[in-house]
Amino acid sequence: MFTRRTFLSAALSAPLIARPALAAQEVIKLRHLYDRKALSDLARASEGKRIAVDGYMAPPLKAESNFFVLTRRPMSVCPFCETEADWPNDILAVYTKRTVDVVPYNVKIVTSGVLELGAYRDPETGFLSMVRLADASYD
Amino acid sequence: MKRILISALALTAATAASAQEIPELQSNSDWFKAGETTIQELIAREQNTGRAKNVILMIADGNGVGTNYATRLYVGQQMGKLGEEHVLPYETSDFHSALVKTYNINAQTPDSAPTAGAMNTGVKQRFNLINLGGDAIHDDCSTVAGNELTTFAELVAAEGKSVGIVSSARLTHATPAAVYSKTANRNWEDALPEGCTAQKDIAAQMIDAMTSGMLDIALGGGARYFVPKGTATPNGGTGHRADGADLLAVAAEAGIQYASNKEEFDALEMSAPILGLWTDSHTSYEADRPDSEPSLTDMTRTAIEFLSQNEDGFYLEIEAGRVDHANHAGNFARTAADGMIWAEAVALADEMTNDEDTLIVVTADHEHAIAFNGYCGRGTPIQGLCYGIAKTGEIHSDELNLADDGQPYSVISYANGSGSILREDMNYAGVRPAVTQEEAMDLDYLQQALVPMSSETHSGEDVAVYAKGPWAHLFDGTIEQNVIFHVMNHAVNAE
Numbered sequence: 254m255f256t257r258r259t260f261l262s263a264a265l266s267a268p269l270i271a272r273p274a275l276a277a278q279e280v281i282k283l284r285h286l287y288d289r290k291a292l293s294d295l296a297r298a299s300e301g302k303r304i305a306v307d308g309y310m311a312p313p314l315k316a317e318s319n320f321f322v323l324t325r326r327p328m329s330v331c332p333f334c335e336t337e338a339d340w341p342n343d344i345l346a347v348y349t350k351r352t353v354d355v356v357p358y359n360v361k362i363v364t365s366g367v368l369e370l371g372a373y374r375d376p377e378t379g380f381l382s383m384v385r386l387a388d389a390s391y392d
Numbered sequence: 393m394k395r396i397l398i399s400a401l402a403l404t405a406a407t408a409a410s411a412q413e414i415p416e417l418q419s420n421s422d423w424f425k426a427g428e429t430t431i432q433e434l435i436a437r438e439q440n441t442g443r444a445k446n447v448i449l450m451i452a453d454g455n456g457v458g459t460n461y462a463t464r465l466y467v468g469q470q471m472g473k474l475g476e477e478h479v480l481p482y483e484t485s486d487f488h489s490a491l492v493k494t495y496n497i498n499a500q501t502p503d504s505a506p507t508a509g510a511m512n513t514g515v516k517q518r519f520n521l522i523n524l525g526g527d528a529i530h531d532d533c534s535t536v537a538g539n540e541l542t543t544f545a546e547l548v549a550a551e552g553k554s555v556g557i558v559s560s561a562r563l564t565h566a567t568p569a570a571v572y573s574k575t576a577n578r579n580w581e582d583a584l585p586e587g588c589t590a591q592k593d594i595a596a597q598m599i600d601a602m603t604s605g606m607l608d609i610a611l612g613g614g615a616r617y618f619v620p621k622g623t624a625t626p627n628g629g630t631g632h633r634a635d636g637a638d639l640l641a642v643a644a645e646a647g648i649q650y651a652s653n654k655e656e657f658d659a660l661e662m663s664a665p666i667l668g669l670w671t672d673s674h675t676s677y678e679a680d681r682p683d684s685e686p687s688l689t690d691m692t693r694t695a696i697e698f699l700s701q702n703e704d705g706f707y708l709e710i711e712a713g714r715v716d717h718a719n720h721a722g723n724f725a726r727t728a729a730d731g732m733i734w735a736e737a738v739a740l741a742d743e744m745t746n747d748e749d750t751l752i753v754v755t756a757d758h759e760h761a762i763a764f765n766g767y768c769g770r771g772t773p774i775q776g777l778c779y780g781i782a783k784t785g786e787i788h789s790d791e792l793n794l795a796d797d798g799q800p801y802s803v804i805s806y807a808n809g810s811g812s813i814l815r816e817d818m819n820y821a822g823v824r825p826a827v828t829q830e831e832a833m834d835l836d837y838l839q840q841a842l843v844p845m846s847s848e849t850h851s852g853e854d855v856a857v858y859a860k861g862p863w864a865h866l867f868d869g870t871i872e873q874n875v876i877f878h879v880m881n882h883a884v885n886a887e
Contacts, residue, residue: 284836289682325836329721329810335618357816358846359838 278305278364280363283325286384287343292370296384306345306386310356314378319349322380327359346375346382349389356391364391433485437450437865444862444883445705445749447548448696449511449876452734453504454727456715456759456855457491462724462804465716465774470732474771474786481739482754486747487858490867492876494758494855497526501852502534504716505578507757508570508875509720511542512709514877522594523574531577533588540574544877545606547706548884550703554608558691560675560730562614563592563712567757571709572601582633584615587733593617599639603646608644608665608706609698611691612713615640615652615669626652629672643667653684653713662698677714679729679835688712688730692737696744705749707882710737722811722838722848724775724804742860751861751883759853761807768795768803775839776832778803792829799824802832804839809848811838820844862886 283306286296288350311328313321322328323345347364356362366389418424455463460480468478496506499519506517513523520530528539545555559568564581573594581594592600595617601607618639619631626640633639640650651657651668660666670685681687686694692710699706712734718726738754745752768778769788778801779788792800801824805811814822824840831837841848857876859867863883 264396282834282836289680326721326723326838327810329848359810359812359844360817 260391269348278365280305282306282307282344283308283323283345283350286345286368290342292384296368296370297313299368300370301367303367304386305363306344307361307363309358309360310353310362310391311344312358313353314380316360316373318353318377319351320375320378320380321347321349321353321355323347323386344384346373346380347389347390347391348385348387351390362391364389366390368391380391396855416452416479418872430485437485437488439827439865440747441886442748442862443886444751444880446553446699446745447544447705447707447753447880447884448745448750449707449709449753449880450711450734450738450741450754451508451511451709452712452715452754452756453567454719454758454760454850455712455731455734455756456494456762456851456853458762458764458853459715459719459727459731459760460756460856462762462774463728463735466728467732467735467780469771469773475774476770480735481742482735482858487754487860488864488867489836489856489858491854491870492755492857492873493870494873495852499852501850502758503566503578503850504757505566505570508567509541509876510872511755511757511876512543512545512570512710514544514874514881515541516872516874517541517871520575520578522570522578524576528576531585533576533585533590534576536576536588536590543571544708544880545571545601547881548705548707549606551884552702553884554699554702554704554706555606556609556695556699556706556708557612557711558610558688558695558708559612559711559713560678560688561612561711561717562617563598563610563612563673564614564617564770565713567711567713568610568612568709569594569598572607573597581614584633594768595633595639596637599642602643602648602665602667607669609695611657611666611668611686611695612711613669613671613673613675616845617655618643618669625671625672626650627672640667640883654686654690655684657686657694658691662695662701665702666694666698674714674717677718677730679726688733688737689740692740693744696741700744707880710741712737716760718807719762720809720847720849722809722841723836724762724839725833725835725837728775731863744860747861749862751859753857753859753864753867753880753881755857755876756855757873758850759855761809761849761851763805763807764803765801765805768793768804772803773829776802777827777835795824797824799826802839804826806841806848807851808843808845809838809841810844810846811841811848813840813842814842814844816844824852826836 308323311322366386369385465475468475496502505522509517523541525539528535557568615625616632619625620636623631648665714730766778769781771787772779778793780791782789814820
C-alpha cells in the first residue's frame with residue numbers, strides 16, 4: 254500500500270534521486286570483500302552483481318582515465334614506513350563509466366559498480382587487479 | 393630568653409599539627425589505602441647492583457607518553473575496565489622510570505634511525521643516519537669512513553654474549569638496523585648510490601652480522617631486501633635487490649636456519665642461528681595478522697628461549713614497529729592493537745627472565761603528533777567520541793560532548809596527517825564532518841587531524857623509559873636518550 258508516509262520516508266532515505274543505483278543498495282565496507290588476504294564469501298557471492306562499496310580514491314596513476322584504485326583507508330605515503338609506494342593487499346580496482354573526476358585521497362566516497370573477480374592487468378598502467386568494480390560511478 | 397620563646401612556639405605548632413586527624417571517609421577510602429600501599433612498595437624497593445648477564449631493550453616505536461596513555465586505556469577497556477585505572481605491565485612499582493629527551497643532533501623532531509642509534513651507541517646521532525658520528529652527512533657515502541660507531545651489540549658479542557633482534561617492522565628498518573648496521577641513509581636497505589663502497593647496504597650488513605657470529609637470531613619482516621629482483625621470495629612476492637645478490641642463500645650456506653611462516657617457525661631447532669622473515673615488507677598490523685605470521689609475543693618467546701642457551705648471557709632488542717606506522721596513518725585503533733600485544737610481549741619477557749641477572753629496559757624512540765580533546769567522562773572509549781562527565785558515579789554520561797560547530801569529537805585527534813579535515817579540493821578549507829560513535833569506533837577510522845599531510849608526523853615530545861633488573865634504578869629524572877646505552881653498558885660491566 255502506498256501511503257503518504259511511506260512515500261516520505263522513502264524520499265528521505267534516498268535524497269540522491271539522481272543516483273538511484275547507490276541509494277537502492279546497502280553500502281558495504283571494502284574490507285568485507287576480503288577475509289584476511291583472501292577473498293571473502295561475500296565477494297564470491299557478489300560476483301557479477303552491482304554492489305556499493307565505501308572507501309577512498311587513491312591518487313590516480315594516470316590523468317584523464319577511467320580507472321582508479323579504492324582503498325580502505327586514505328592512501329597516505331609514509332616516508333618513514335616505506336621506501337617505495339606499496340599497495341595494500343585489500344584494495345579494489347574501479348573502472349568508471351565516465352572519466353574520473355579526482356576526489357582527494359582522504360575524502361570518503363561510495364562507489365557503485367559490477368563486481369568482477371580474477372586477475373586482470375590494466376593495459377594503460379600495467380596495474381594488476383584481482384577484484385574490480387566495472388561500469389562504476391561514485392559519489 | 394628569645395630562644396626559649398621560639399622553642400615554645402614550635403612546640404605549640406607541632407602539637408596543633410598532630411591534633412589534626414584525617415577523617416575516616418578519607419583514610420578508609422580505597423584511594424587512600426592504595427596510596428599507602430604504593431608508598432610501602434616504593435620503600436621496599438631494592439637497588440640491584442649486580443652485573444647484568446642479559447639485557448633486553450624493548451622499544452615500542454612511536455609510543456611516547458601520549459600514545460602510551462591511550463594504549464593503557466585501550467588495553468584496560470578491552471579487559472572490561474573503565475580504562476584510566478589500568479596498569480600496563482611495565483607501569484608497576486617493580487619498574488624504575490625516567491623521562492627521555494629524544495631529539496637528534498640536528499632535529500628537534502627525531503626519526504627512528506638516530507634515536508635507536510643513540511640507545512645502541514651512547515651518542516646522539518644525525519637525522520636519518522644510523523650509528524655514524526656527528527660529522528657524517530645524510531645520504532653522503534663519502535662521510536661514512538672514519539665515522540663508524542661501535543654498537544652495544546658489538547661490545548657484548550665480543551664478551552661472548554649472544555645477540556638477537558625481533559621486530560614487527562622490516563629487519564632492515566631503522567630500529568632493528570641500529571643493532572647491527574652503520575649507514576649514511578636509513579633507506580639504503582638493499583641498495584647503495586653508485587660508487588658507494590664505504591659501506592654495504594643494510595640487508596647485506598645484517599647477513600654479515602649473522603655469518604660473522606655477531607647476530608644469532610633475527611625475527612621480523614622484510615624478505616624482499618634479501619632476494620634478487622625478479623626472483624620469488626619465500627612469502628609469495630618478488631625480490632627487490634637490484635644487485636642480484638641472494639642473501640638468503642648466503643645465510644643458508646653459513647648454516648643459518650630460515651623460516652618464512654608460523655609453521656616453519658614452530659619447527660625451528662634451537663641448535664643453530666635463526667633468520668625468520670614472515671613478510672616481504674613489514675609484518676601485518678596485529679589487527680590484521682593472519683595465522684601464518686608469528687605474533688610479537690611468539691617471536692619474543694622463541695628469541696628468549698634461543699638466546700638463554702648462552703651461559704654468558706645475551707642482548708636482545710625487541711621492537712613493536714607498527715605502533716608507529718598506525719600513528720603515521722592517523723588510525724588509532726591499529727596503534728592500540730599493536731600496543732596491546734606489545735604490552736603482552738613485555739610481560740612475557742619479564743616472566744621468562746630473572747630480575748637478578750636480566751636488565752629489561754622498556755621505552756619508545758619518539759612520540760607522535762597525537763593529542764587529547766575535551767572533558768570526557770570516565771570510561772569514554774579512547775579511540776571513540778568523547779562522552780560527557782556524569783554528576784554521580786564514575787562512568788561517563790551518555791551525552792556526546794559537542795564542539796562549537798555542534799559536532800561531537802573524538803578523544804584523540806592528530807595535529808596533522810591524512811585525517812585532516814582541510815580539503816585539497818576546497819582550497820584547503822574545511823568543515824568537520826559529522827561522525828557517529830559507531831563510525832569512530834570502526835577499525836579503519838582515522839581520528840580527525842588539522843594540518844593536511846599525507847603522513848602524520850612524529851613529535852619531539854618526551855617518551856618514558858621503564859626498567860627493572862641490575863642498575864635499573866639509574867633511570868631517574870629526565871635524561872637524554874643516549875643515556876639508555878650507558879645504563880645498559882654499566883649494568884653488563886658492573887663488578
